[in-house]
Amino acid sequence: MSLDNKPVWAGGCQCGAVRFRVEGALGDASVCHCRMCQKAFGSFYAPLVSVDEAGLRWTRGERKLFRSSNLVGRGFCGDCGTPLTYEAPDGIALAIGAFDDPSGIAPVIQFGIEAKLPYVDTVCTLPGRDTMEDEQAVEFLARIVSFQHPDHDTETWPAKDTTI
Numbered sequence: 001m002s003l004d005n006k007p008v009w010a011g012g013c014q015c016g017a018v019r020f021r022v023e024g025a026l027g028d029a030s031v032c033h034c035r036m037c038q039k040a041f042g043s044f045y046a047p048l049v050s051v052d053e054a055g056l057r058w059t060r061g062e063r064k065l066f067r068s069s070n071l072v073g074r075g076f077c078g079d080c081g082t083p084l085t086y087e088a089p090d091g092i093a094l095a096i097g098a099f100d101d102p103s104g105i106a107p108v109i110q111f112g113i114e115a116k117l118p119y120v121d122t123v124c125t126l127p128g129r130d131t132m133e134d135e136q137a138v139e140f141l142a143r144i145v146s147f148q149h150p151d152h153d154t155e156t157w158p159a160k161d162t163t164i
């Protein structure tokens with residue numbers, strides 16, 4: 001919450017070079033199955049939530065913009081490639097997965113369903129495994145040091161003790 005009791009949302013890209021902050025209620029959250037969104041996100045569909053541009057601030061770095069058409073721009077981190085925005089004449093939407101806590105931003109509508117991939121609806125019925133269930137990965141996982149920006153704002157980043 002901000003001082004005047006508006007909800008505050010924050011997020012950014014995987015490497016932390018670009019961070020954003022949204023004050024005020026978010027708009028409708030959606031997924032878009034269109035082919036352009038599949039490409040822009042490198043994924044089955046694009047999870048996006050519209051935001052009031054007046055309440056949006058880029059608190060670290062600047063997104064790069066790819067013009068995917070004459071009317072639409074796709075914002076992303078130029079350093080790590082995380083998709084961040086969909087920007088059209090009628091407003092801007094942010095990638096839900098880029099928020100520090102996407103768990104409360106549930107989609108309420110699907111767009112572009114004519115391009116929906118044929119297996120998308122059955123993904124949730126596939127067998128599932130917890131990361132730590134894979135015994136062969138235990139040694140690998142024990143050696144991993146994450147360079148991903150944490151899910152909160154930071155004073156400085158990368159952290160000083162990070163060595164790449």
Ligand SMILES: [Zn+2]
Nearest residue numbers: 013015077080
């Ligand atoms: Zn980045």
Ligand SMILES: [Zn+2]
Nearest residue numbers: 032034037112
């Ligand atoms: Zn789309």
